[in-house]
Amino acid sequence: MPDAILKAADITKEFGGITALKDLSFAVQEGAIHAIIGPNGAGKTTLINVLSGFLPPDTGTISLNNQVITGQKSHDIAKLGIGRTFQNAEIFGNMSVLENVMVGRHTRTSAGLFSSALTLPRARREEKQIRDHALSCLETVGLLDLAAVAAASIPIGNQRLLEVARALASEPRVLLLDEPAAGLNTQETRMLAELIRSIQQRGITVIIVEHDMELVMDISDDILVINFGEKIAVGSPAEIQANPEVIAVYLGEEG
Amino acid sequence: MRFVRNYSSLLLFVLLLAGIPFFVEDPYFLSILVFVGIYSIATMGLNLLMGYAGQISLGHAAFYAIGAYTSGILTSQYNVNFFLSGGCAIALAVVVAYIIGIPCLRLKGHYLAMGTLAFGEIVYIFLNATVDFTGGPSGIAAIPEFRVGEFFFDSDLKFYILVWCIFILLFVVTRNIVHSRMGRALRSLHGSEQAASAMGVNVADLKVKVFVLSAAYAALAGVLYAHFVTFISPQTSDLMFSIRLVTMVVVGGMGHLWGCVLGSAILTVLPEMLSYFEDYDMLIYGCILLGMVMFLPGGLTRGAEMLYAKCVKKAGKRGDA
Numbered sequence: 001m002p003d004a005i006l007k008a009a010d011i012t013k014e015f016g017g018i019t020a021l022k023d024l025s026f027a028v029q030e031g032a033i034h035a036i037i038g039p040n041g042a043g044k045t046t047l048i049n050v051l052s053g054f055l056p057p058d059t060g061t062i063s064l065n066n067q068v069i070t071g072q073k074s075h076d077i078a079k080l081g082i083g084r085t086f087q088n089a090e091i092f093g094n095m096s097v098l099e100n101v102m103v104g105r106h107t108r109t110s111a112g113l114f115s116s117a118l119t120l121p122r123a124r125r126e127e128k129q130i131r132d133h134a135l136s137c138l139e140t141v142g143l144l145d146l147a148a149v150a151a152a153s154i155p156i157g158n159q160r161l162l163e164v165a166r167a168l169a170s171e172p173r174v175l176l177l178d179e180p181a182a183g184l185n186t187q188e189t190r191m192l193a194e195l196i197r198s199i200q201q202r203g204i205t206v207i208i209v210e211h212d213m214e215l216v217m218d219i220s221d222d223i224l225v226i227n228f229g230e231k232i233a234v235g236s237p238a239e240i241q242a243n244p245e246v247i248a249v250y251l252g253e254e255g
Numbered sequence: 256m257r258f259v260r261n262y263s264s265l266l267l268f269v270l271l272l273a274g275i276p277f278f279v280e281d282p283y284f285l286s287i288l289v290f291v292g293i294y295s296i297a298t299m300g301l302n303l304l305m306g307y308a309g310q311i312s313l314g315h316a317a318f319y320a321i322g323a324y325t326s327g328i329l330t331s332q333y334n335v336n337f338f339l340s341g342g343c344a345i346a347l348a349v350v351v352a353y354i355i356g357i358p359c360l361r362l363k364g365h366y367l368a369m370g371t372l373a374f375g376e377i378v379y380i381f382l383n384a385t386v387d388f389t390g391g392p393s394g395i396a397a398i399p400e401f402r403v404g405e406f407f408f409d410s411d412l413k414f415y416i417l418v419w420c421i422f423i424l425l426f427v428v429t430r431n432i433v434h435s436r437m438g439r440a441l442r443s444l445h446g447s448e449q450a451a452s453a454m455g456v457n458v459a460d461l462k463v464k465v466f467v468l469s470a471a472y473a474a475l476a477g478v479l480y481a482h483f484v485t486f487i488s489p490q491t492s493d494l495m496f497s498i499r500l501v502t503m504v505v506v507g508g509m510g511h512l513w514g515c516v517l518g519s520a521i522l523t524v525l526p527e528m529l530s531y532f533e534d535y536d537m538l539i540y541g542c543i544l545l546g547m548v549m550f551l552p553g554g555l556t557r558g559a560e561m562l563y564a565k566c567v568k569k570a571g572k573r574g575d576a
Contacts, residue, residue, distance in 0.1 A: 052453060054449070054452070054453075073452075074453060075453075075454075075455045075456055075458070076455075078453055078454060078455035083453070084453050086449065086450065086453075090447040090453075091446070092442065092446025092450065094442055094445050094510070095439070095443070095446060099439055100446075102436075102439055103439050103454050103456070105436070106436065106440055106455045106456055107454070107455030109436055111435055111436045113437050113464065113468065116431055116432050116436060116437050117428045117429075117431050117432050118428070119435075123435065123436075126436070163450075166450075166454065170454060170455060
């Protein structure tokens with residue numbers, strides 16, 4: 001497929017004899033919203049960790065834009081354009097909301113210890129750009145009012161949005177969202193769906209791991225279903241909903 | 256104007272420092288303030304490591320010792336120029352910190368504390384054992400006083416000015432770092448290493464960098480100490496001193512630059528004042544520290560901030576009524 005931005009081929013990952021991912025292959029189309037679903041323990045978060053470089057796969061290759069990125073460190077992969085959020089909202093609790101997002105600019109800026117220490121004009125200009133860009137990201141997710149607030153003190157729903165804003169600040173080409181709707185109420189989830197669509201409209205490819213099926217079916221272009229680390233099915237929301245194997249996995253084997 | 260606003264607290268502090276010598280006649284008191292300055296420099300570096308990046312070190316006395324001994328030996332035995340000896344001292348500390356930091360900073364929490372503690376003990380034993388080189392347990396005496404050309408820093412007042420000028424310079428530099436891209440990256444390590452890594456922060460590399468930087472601060476403080484006291488022995492930089500530095504950071508306020516001055520001042524002045532109680536001084540000292548950590552876990556600076564916020568709030572309420 002020429003227009004796949006992210007490709008995974010034969011990914012296997014074991015943890016002490018337990019196979020979390022087994023010969024998993026899939027491709028994500030550029031500009032799509034691609035959901036990964038599966039029962040608890042299916043290996044979804046492991047997959048996100050492998051794609052973002054937090055875990056090296058035992059075998060297999062991952063390529064971003066036809067460039068093999070397997071084995072690269074997570075911070076290098078971030079630089080290459082894969083942003084991510086975490087299942088349990090890993091915000092920087094010791095910083096303000098704005099500062100959290102400003103950290104997101106890290107890969108797109110370059111001021112080092114030395115130029116920062118002397119506040120060289122270049123560092124000062126860059127600092128202003130970081131701030132402006134971070135504010136615009138906060139505006140995108142609707143947290144601009146909370147910019148100066150301590151990040152640890154905002155509710156979980158906002159923390160998830162903050163994580164998205166922080167990831168957006170790094171201008172990723174692919175954004176991995178790990179259960180962004182967990183802990184959100186219905187209205188917040190609806191707003192999240194809007195937000196994800198607007199991110200897609202910016203040309204960012206979104207990969208989302210989510211348990212909220214209504215949300216997944218609503219926003220996804222493609223869905224990958226995995227169970228016990230293996231691919232069960234892949235297709236459009238309509239195809240997935242009609243797939244007997246998927247139904248069996250979700251409802252039990254009798255069906 | 257922006258300069259005044261950004262540096263208002265620093266300007267006030269400079270005025271205070273400049274005023275003190277006019278009111279204080281007692282050279283003993285001035286020498287205590289010199290020590291406060293020296294410790295403030297060391298704790299400022301340690302605060303970057305502990306308060307900002309969230310990594311503990313129980314071995315910073317070793318870098319202090321490396322600074323003091325290197326400059327002490329070079330100037331007293333080899334007649335090396337002060338700037339060169341100071342530079343060598345800091346450079347050596349930087350190299351050692353780099354070599355130690357790479358394996359040590361892979362450790363976390365208690366393990367990192369143990370690792371750095373072990374390093375500190377190794378340096379302490381080394382200083383005691385290499386008698387020909389460091390004078391062993393009896394240390395090195397007759398270290399020359401600091402001088403620039405023909406100008407000798409031979410009084411407490413002159414050294415007071417020197418130390419605090421260096422402090423202020425470093426304070427400005429450190430403050431810039433803290434409020435920069437790199438400063439935020441440091442604090443992000445404290446917040447969540449995982450998320451920092453996902454934002455492109457090279458976690459392992461940055462930890463080593465800040466460790467090296469904080470070692471340089473400690474070494475500089477050690478250099479100043481050696482040329483102020485003109486005598487050093489391994490006792491000046493034992494494990495207790497490492498712990499004292501950590502305590503200064505914690506009592507002053509982790510992650511707050513002014514905390515290093517407050518913490519250093521309290522932990523230097525308090526024991527002097529408590530010597531009045533003679534045998535009970537350590538007991539009272541311990542109780543005071545325990546009380547501070549229990550009731551002001553954020554340190555004195557946070558406590559002061561909270562108090563200030565309360566006062567403002569009260570004043571605001573009164574204004575409304």
